[in-house]
Amino acid sequence: MNTQKLTIVIPAYNEEEILVNSVHRLIDIEDQIAAKEAQGLQGIRADILIVDDGSKDRTWELVEQLHEDNPRVKGIRFSRNFGHQSALIAGLTEAVKTANMLVTIDADLQDDPEKISEMVDLYAAGDDIVYGVRNNRDSDSWFKRTTAQGYYRTLHLLGVELVPNHADFRLMSKRAVETLLKYHERNLFIRGVIPKLGFKTGEVDYKRTPRMAGESKYPLKKMIAFAWDGITSLTIAPIRLILILGAFACLLAVAMVIYAVVLKVLGMSIHGWSSLMVSLWFMGGVQLISLGVIGEYIGKLTTEVKDRPRYTIETILE
Structure with missing residues (x-):
């Protein structure tokens, strides 16, 4: 039996409206996982690492308050906005120093956090990477749904390995994260690089829910830029x-x-x-x-x- 540590990494940008509720919910989920003790794992320890990506609102003040109330909540603050992918890399770089399992999830919790327990079970069964995969896109507009499917098909035709309907909700083992961090390019398209790592993978299906509050931090302009970055960073x-x-x-x-x-x-x-x-x-x-x-x-x-x-x-x- 092995004692393992789980760290949930949350990139956050102007999330003052939902951050506190999201963190409390994730702490409850971590407590449930620790109490359940996944197969082969005993005495699971867990914490949360929030990466403030240069927020302009009260996000960092809330992170400091959450940390003061509960030392399990930790934080990283960027000097300015560097982008979602950089926030993920920073969080993984810091968390992998002490964690055996690392889960990344957005602060809005539109990706179902209850599935983290299933991810831990698959990790205990031997999977180094567990993808959270959307089983439907009913909550998306017709335009977003159509363009997303077209994007996945285009990347497939260009020879890029990508898990369809998977964003950045996943669990990775310590060795998988350490391998990912060996990719030092500035323009790192994480969801396109991870399938190249070669470790054993699993998937959990979930239904994406609407935001509890606030606005999406990925409007059409950012989505197009992100898609283009994915293409140019993964293939010639x-x-x-x-x-x-x-x-x-x-x-x-x-x-x-x-x-x-x-x-x-x-x-x-x-x-x-x-x-x-x-x-x-x-x-x-x-x-x-x-x-x-x-x-x-x-x-x-x-x-x-x-x-x-x-x-x-x-x-x-x-």
Whole structure:
């Protein structure tokens, strides 16, 4: 029998309306897990680590109060907003020092926290990574549901391993987290990298619920940027698509030259100013898009070469 420690990592940004209730609920769930003692695990210890991602409201004040009331609640405060993925990495980096099991979940608890108990059971049975997977998207709008499914299909076609309908609600073992943290790139798309780790995995299904209060921290603009980051950080397929498109355009140009020569030999006048201008605009657009995609990769490469820190920690409540 092994004594294990469970740490729940919560990235939080402007979550003053729901943070206290969420933490109290998670503490109750941890107590239930410790009392149940999952198969093969005895004396489970548990705590919570909140990463304040540069909130502008009273989130950090609430974290300090929660820590004062209950030492099991710990906190990390960023000097400014560095983003959700950086908050996750910071939390995992700190928590893995003492924890054997690490669960990441958003502060709004739209992902069902009651499933953490099942995750711990699967960990006890030998799974190093347990994904929380949504079994339906009824709570999403038609637009969000359609675009999400299209995104997963696109990544699959590009050769990216991704668990469909899984966000950042998961349990990872200590060795799985330590392996993840060896990936040092600045633009780390966590949910795309974890399937590459190669450890034994399991899944628990859950139904996502509406937020109790507050607004989503992922509006359409951020979702699009996040999706694009996922594509460009996991695959060079867009560059290859540009190459294919360029080759096709060259073949089309050769065909048009042959067509023009044939018409000239036959003595037929060549009309088509409109088609010529359309072609020029089309090729100009393709070139600008191509330069943009290539520039995106060069920009990411520049960021990696600079090797700047992912985040700056202002305060740690241990």
